């Protein structure tokens with residue numbers, strides 16, 4: 001597996017979008033100066049004009065931040081003939097190599113898979129999404145289903161029937177059979193003619209077979225055969241399905257347990273966060289100014305207590321400036337690689353739902369990073385140098401990128417490690433930008449949503465002063481729906497900090 005990809009960090013999609021725009025500009029300039037180009041190159045430039053230029057948009061990154069926009073951009077640039085087009089363009093223009101790599105099939109599949117996940121988690125209405133409009137479906141017991149628009153219709157961002165079919169196929173490939181059926185159903189209502197309908201029905205039947213809903217699968221095949229009675233392949237598939245229904249000893253293809261947990265527990269809070277974003281802003285932050293450290297006299301941190309204790313959760317506002325956040329992002333980007341997860345036995349693996357890239361920078365490597373680490377120390381009053389804290393890690397989430405719910409401290413099984421270096425007593429999570437929709441951190445055990453607030457930091461007290469675990473700190477990062485999410489995280493350890501954080505009067509503290 002590669003360790004970077006266009007789907008695994010939205011910043012890469014941003015760069016792709018800007019690079020394409022720049023290249024098209026250069027080709028147009030070349031043509032306007034009387035330069036000759038091939039028909040392929042000219043139609044590439046023309047199709048760019050048709051599909052992307054949006055006169056009313058003032059945000060140049062808008063299409064990279066929109067899940068349908070990102071999918072369409074990746075689709076467009078992962079077509080086979082693009083490499084040739086880009087080669088031709090580079091030969092024409094003066095400073096070549098604006099683009100190193102074009103997206104590939106893997107990027108395309110994973111950007112389709114992002115749409116699958118976002119559709120489920122946020123209950124997105126597929127028939128709106130195909131017009132580039134993000135609409136959440138909310139069902140209330142009193143009012144029945146309601147549709148809440150998160151974005152407007154985007155006339156340039158449309159998915160056609162080959163896209164929705166492809167997205168369904170990708171869902172099947174990822175064992176998301178129920179979600180696949182949602183996408184295929186859209187094709188079913190829009191299909192032209194009986195043969196096309198029969199083709200979609202057979203895909204739906206396969207998904208039901210995979211779910212071991214054999215009766216349903218057979219009924220759907222029969223419906224398809226009525227529509228397309230001469231289709232021999234359909235007959236063969238139907239026969240296979242009958243055999244399978246009679247004797248199905250294939251193992252059930254299960255979607256991973258963590259994904260189910262995310263659906264049940266945190267999903268509701270993630271949805272609520274996006275819906276609340278539509279509501280008028282909250283009145284009155286409960287803030288107080290702290291001046292615990294002389295370094296903060298000039299710029300006192302605004303502190304908002306989100307949860308007083310067990311777990312103690314605090315939001316510190318304006319802990320860094322816009323400029324500092326930008327420098328952090330650009331310092332870390334060259335070190336980026338796909339974020340890895342660890343299972344209960346301590347083995348490293350790639351979690352197909354935890355889609356992000358990250359870079360870790362030691363304080364000793366970069367004076368600016370050292371300054372930022374010290375800043376965390378000043379705000380928290382703790383020692384943030386190695387080995388008392390882990391090096392600063394900067395993260396950019398990918399398309400629909402999320403983090404399953406987890407605990408930041410290491411559990412009992414890791415005593416052999418934590419006895420040496422101490423456990424993670426505190427998490428200090430700095431938000432390096434604003435996320436347009438999604439990307440909140442939710443605490444399902446205490447029903448708390450903490451939206452991503454630019455330049456603010458979320459402090460999670462993972463351990464009691466006694467060193468005991470605080471399991472109610474269980475948290476998840478909601479999938480990024482619109483925008484790009486950047487964070488910098490510092491895990492602070494117990495050892496070296498035991499005297500700065502004196503023992504409580506009771507073990508419960």
Ligand SMILES: O=C(O)CCC(=O)C(=O)O
Pocket residue numbers: 395403408429439440441475476477487489
């Ligand atoms: O990025 C986020 O919002 C959450 C990150 C997190 O929970 C972690 O890194 O442990």
Ligand SMILES: [Fe+2]
Pocket residue numbers: 406407408427475
């Ligand atoms: Fe965490």
